[in-house]
Amino acid sequence: MRDWISRSLPFPHVVMTPARLCVLLALACLALSGYSLATQLPAAQWAQALFVPDERNIDQVLTHYSWLPRWTISLLAGGALGIAGVLMQQVLRNPLAAPTTLGVATGAQLALLLATLFAPGLLVLGREWVAVAGGGLAMGLVFALAWRRGLAPMVVVLAGLVVNLYLGAVSTTLILFHQEELRGLMVWGAGSLSQNSWDGVLYLLPRLLIALALAALMLRPLAILELDDVNARSLGVSLRHLRLLSLGLAVFITACVVSVVGIIGFIGLAAPAIVRLLGARTLPQRLLWAPLLGALLLTTTDQLLQHVSGALPTMIPTGATTAALGAPLLLWLIPRLKLGGDRPQTAPMLAAPRRRHPMRLQLALGLALLVALAASLLLGQDGQGWALPSWSVWQATHEWRLPRTLAAAGAGTLLALAGTLIQRVTGNPMASPEVVGISGGTAIGLIGVVMFVPGVGLPMLLIAGTLSALATLGVLLLINRRSGFQPERVLLTGIAITALFDPLRSIVLANGDPRTQQLLAWMSGSTYYVDTVLAVAVAASAVILTLAMQSLSRWLDLLPMGNSSARALGVNVDRARLALLGVVALLTAAATLVVGPLSFVGLLAPHMARLLGASRARAHLLAAALLGALLMVLADWLGRQWLFPQEIPAGLMSSLLGGAYFMWTLRRL
């Protein structure tokens, strides 16, 4: 691993270590900072500006109250996120665990949104506390969901992901309906480091020192977590309390950072991952180097950004940029990253007892789908309230209701199929179409078109979306070719691509361009823009593909058994994976073009199908397809009626409905 990095640098014979990387970055950072400070203020005045600024010299005032606090806070925030990342990755034994994956950041954001709208008085008392409370509650929810399973790493990450999606959906709904009130929070959400006093530093510093001291005290017990559950338990450690304590600490650190500078993407994930790759194996080593690297990464990025963005009319917040810069780095790292095999796997696949008669389940689901379709087509409100189904109402409304209902059903089915495939191929209940990044990739292309080509029409959007979906698929295949499409790597690539989409979205939102309303609506998964031709095409292909997919059931039954078993039973594992991934990509792209990238159904439907007892591939696929359609149709209909005449997009609605159900079942597992 280390060789790879060393070889790609200009000094191939020097082995790269965390220390050397930090020194290199520190030099770059110092040079940049020195240059930036020199353009701001003559060097002779630096000392004065630092200690006793001349209040009438605006340059000194700027240096003292803006430049220096910003520089300091970027170091502090980067370091803090590094510590939080190390703690989480250690506790969850997952190289992808990060402060943002536990729902802390979204929880804090949602709390601030809610306070802004419904209890502005709280903000006067202190934004920090609102954010900390929100982040803490979100984490509490994650822990509550994973409690029965003794906070097993896999379950915690899964719960974190679901809570993240759920709270994100609630936030997006609020933003959609209260765009003007919440515009300030968009800036915060994108992570701007801009400071105008030392308050932020004075808030963050003592809290970080306390957190660091606590982390140091917990070094020894934490190191035991390297072992698997059984071994650790035999050493007399209460795993549950230890995990709770260390995760709680990581969350506290994250919430402090988030409340001061907003959501800073990627640092908490990247810094620990990079130092690990560079050979920092033991926990003390990682706890030393990860914060340093995190601090330097964030500060260097911020310095570079201040040079670049000075002349632009759009603000480019640092938090979103680190995420955007980090994604390619992550993509580059993935083929070189050692995953699995390192430490013992603990979490088994989530499963429920197998059902004897899957036919009955399918029939019940089919019936429910028919009822939902009828309700969606016939029942609705008009200006005077609920209108009873009648021929005249049907004539007036079928033009609008039919395409949307069909599209919802079709897209739901496609996503459910894609989700089933990917969950079975990877044997990973966290997997879903949006995780492989196709949705994110498609969305990037569409945002680009909407932002840079004014007044673009639907056909152009469709073409752009298809092209970017294909491009994303290309990247996915290119990066994973060498590893033989190993499931974890594919997921990782997907997360990295999605990580590229989030910052773009944040930047667009932060700049408050009024066009964001349309983007937001589309990104939340609305069937609004679908016309009849498209709707029929989607619905028809959903039916055909559901039937065609049955022929893949042998692969889908065998692949989860593991590579060697599948190979022994005569499956060309690589080719089967490639084929299935291609199918997943196409399914996702088609669905994304119709209902946007928020495809919670792709995660949910296969899961529910499994929990309802459909375990063989054939039954699983069919049940998931029916559930997907049912969920989407219900979501679309409810979304149209709930806040009539305002509409909640189907994607958001399905997240709100499905997410609640999903969390409930997760708790019972």
Next chain:
Amino acid sequence: MTPLSMRGDTLRFHLLALALLVLLAGPYTASAADTPRIATVDWTIAETLLALGVTPVGVAQTDAYREWVGAPPLPDEVADIGLRAQPNRELLAQLSPDRILISPMFSTLQPSLERIAPTSTVALYTPGSDLWTRLEKATREIAAFVNREERADTLLASLDAHLAELRDGLSDATKARPLLVVQFMDARHVRVFGDHSLYNAVMQRLGLENAWQRETNYWGFSMVGLEALAGLDDARLVVVDPMPVGVEERLETSALWQHLPSMRRDDVLTLPPVWSFGGAPSARRFADNLTQALHEAPRTAAHREAPDA
């Protein structure tokens, strides 16, 4: 033949009488009969329609209009047609307006709205043209759709005259000070309105200089951190409300804000809210608010010129 032609003549007479009657009645009934029923998703178009004396049948997000645009007030009978980006088509179809007006940023809606009623685009914010020219043109376009061309001419002429009057009322000393018009997003970030914004266009009409000369976005503002305002020494800050909750309290402890030149001279002006992306009515209100604040300000600020200035 004769009886027939006689009959023709009577018919002609009757028709003529009817036409006369309509012409005579015209001034009294035209406003009800000739005014098409308009629905619009755009608040600026809604605002302009109301200023032209036309009440639209449906406007998107009426509650938010009342909160953010405010004046001219939206009558209660105007139907809420849902989100601006996704107006409720079932409801629109039921309202069956004669015409739907949208702005270019909602152009993706056109094909489907076209199936309900003829849909036209009125462009106010388009890059590369003078905003005031566009504003006048857009106002006339909207007026043409509702047969209120003369009313539009009156509205624009009176706006011009009003602005000229306000401009003449401002002292040369006031005009010499460049202004920096900002709206707070949070305690650390502001929108600064520059070239191609409504505020800037109004300031030009008032003979006032805008201190913000940097490039702006499609909507005529730049999103910047507070520190970007520090370099503009002699500019006078104009803060347009509403302030987000808690910002005022945080600015009290914000050292940078307290040390901004305009803040230290104590000549920061605060204006009541005006829709920043509005049309003629918003322009008029902004001009009134700004000149009023400028008239009230110098008395407190004149003798407090910065010691080093």
